[in-house]
Amino acid sequence: MAEALKDRSMVLQKEMIANHFARLANARENGEPVVYTFVPGNLTELIRSFGALPVLPEINALQSGMRKLSGDYITEAERAGHSEDVCTYVKCDIGMMRSGNIGPAGTKLPKPDLLLLSYTGCYTFMKWFELLREEYDCPTVMFHVPYQGDGVLEPEHRKYMLRQLKEQVIPALEKATGRKYDEDKLRHHLALSAKAEDDLVAVLQAGKNRPSPIDGYFGTVYYVGPIFSAFRGTEEGVEYYRALREEVEGRAALGLGPITPDGPLEGERYRLVVEGPPNWTHFRDFWKMFSDEKAVVVASTYTKVGGTYDFGFRHNPDDPLGTLADYCSGCYTNLNLPTRIEMISRYIEEYQADGFLINSVKSCNSFSAGQLMILREVEKRTGIPGAFIESDLVDPRYFSAANIKNRLESYFQMIDARRLGKTA
């Protein structure tokens, strides 16, 4: 297999991640507390303001998937009694822990000083940390983010979240880290977040160009990596997004397409919007099925699970706790189905997509339950026919390359036929 071509920003990101995991490996020796939390609704700025290092189990699981380790980890968890029916991120994480807890960088992950259960948009999160608590025997603090069932953040829900932050989450962080809450530090991190978010949004919206200089799904999962995980609210994060934006705007100015693992994609033929998480175990093969057909994803919903910045949200240092509540509430999987449909329909229109595709993953009911209805509703609203494929997050048993490729090829042919019909 040819060596993947990488943007400069990807190299930069690799260094950031390597440094982060090196710090984690030495966290005990260096006296750096460690807080485990989840991507949607992560309170990274708050964690950082206590001088603690975040660990995000979903990121570890997807990295295990990409490194072809998840299959064995899942088997390990299933052998220990975990059902084949449930989230494979959870089983991958538990299997990894039982296999020595070696993280994505090849170094041992430290035990958590605190499990910060940001209960945002995913029921499984609650069970995941109940399960981890059994293994780690460490304190857990629940941060309950009410679901936007009616499509808005209700004032009483915001008040509830603020009270939890003040009365539960911050005291738990103080206890776990041995440090006092410092609001000025939090404001500092939030200001850095907002800077990075501006640049990220410019990158995401570059997908509106023809040709798109980014792949808004496969490429963008790398782009959102730092801001969804440990680097929101950090100087490295700001630097990364500045560099990324420059690169992407440079490519847009030159009329270039996105960089793929096989090199720059030229001759964009199909512009797609994608709903649902990617498959990680065959990520590169999956991407190649698109890039071989010159199909570019111009926008996606998965890249909004850690924040819907392209709809205007920015962390606000003038309202430090309120902005954290607003952020958590607005993460994609905390939005109801009508809002998701509205969002996808807007993407199709604003990014001038030819089609949209749902990758329905077996593991994730938060995404998957209702996706067939999303498909029909979006088709109805936009007049654009959709495609539906199925795979899984990190269970290699559920990736059928031939089936997916067949479906994609048929779908692209259908788009071609539709174009001919329009021009006839």
Add this chain to the structure above:
Amino acid sequence: MGSGEAPTRAALVEKARDIYDDLDFGAVRRWLADHPGAKAAGYLPVYAPREIMHACGLLPVGIHGGGDRLEIIRGDAFYQSYICHLPRSVIELAQSGRLDMLSAVLFPSTCDVIRNLSGMWKLLYPEAYVRYIDVPQIPDKGAAADFWESELRRLVHDLGEVSGHHPTDAELRASMALYNETRAMVRALYAARCERPWDVPTEELYVLLRAGEVIPADEFIAMARAYLAAVEAEPRRPRDNSRVVVVGAFCEQPPLGLIMSIERAGCYIVDDDFLLGNRFLTRDVSLDGDPVRALAEAFVFNEQRTSVIFESDPLGKKRLMKDRVAAVNADGIIFATPSFCDPALLDQPMLRAGAEKACIPCIAFKYAENTGQFQQFREQAGTFADSIKLWGAA
């Protein structure tokens, strides 16, 4: 049932079974016909505050799917194969017009599938009132009660708009008293079964409780009271069965055939999670003070431990099975879990580990509400019951 005569057990069970079997919700439709201008409100598992629906003049209607009595035609078009069966049969019921009498539907925070179904309902049935009920998940009682109180007040207001009747505090208290009595009756049925499971077989208890999900609360209380009286009048002989707790069936309900199979294989079910919402609150709601606050506090200070509420006690999951088995003097546990049920299946390793540590015999199997073949369950349960008898006595 003849007038003036106490109804027999068989007559009561038959009546309840007819209500359970009726997927057209005839009991609800008859109630609506008998109460011109009144409306009905549905709710999905697990917990919904029925008191509030009742106080607003709405008939609370439990929506528990179509079980093994409904052919799924439209419902499968809404769900992938790896999503549990309940939502597809609920959609089937709705798309076939069987739920068209519901003016409102509440979707409790049981799991992501039911959560997302609330959004689907908004799109499919825009004329119905739809509310996702996000119960508090935090151990801080004060903040949890304040949040839940505000949610309940919203519900009182909104359902009042639906029915056209905004209840007074006195009406809310009256409804709370009625549902205190309902839960007390459910507890009495469970206590009777625990004490004499040969007299109160779960296949009878279950259909009574299913009937209670769709008929008015006072009718259910009368029916349950009559059943308990009939049990006293018609005692049965005990058998040498094993006493088991059935765990995990709190949302998608098992087919009646599965319950019967477990019992006929030599197991007395002495505790279970079936229709858990009907006894979710383990203590009476206080009838003093502000009624909405009282209902909120009843939830927050509740002692019910379930998969759908965050367990803040680190030892809670480890202890739960031991405590439940001890409370009903059971011999073992059957984890009977719906396929693809996140709450039950994610909890199971923790619960089972706690049970095994306490040396409680366990078996586990999965079902779907439309499972039609019970032979394997019967064999598994039978072997389990035999092994308890053989090895438990050793």
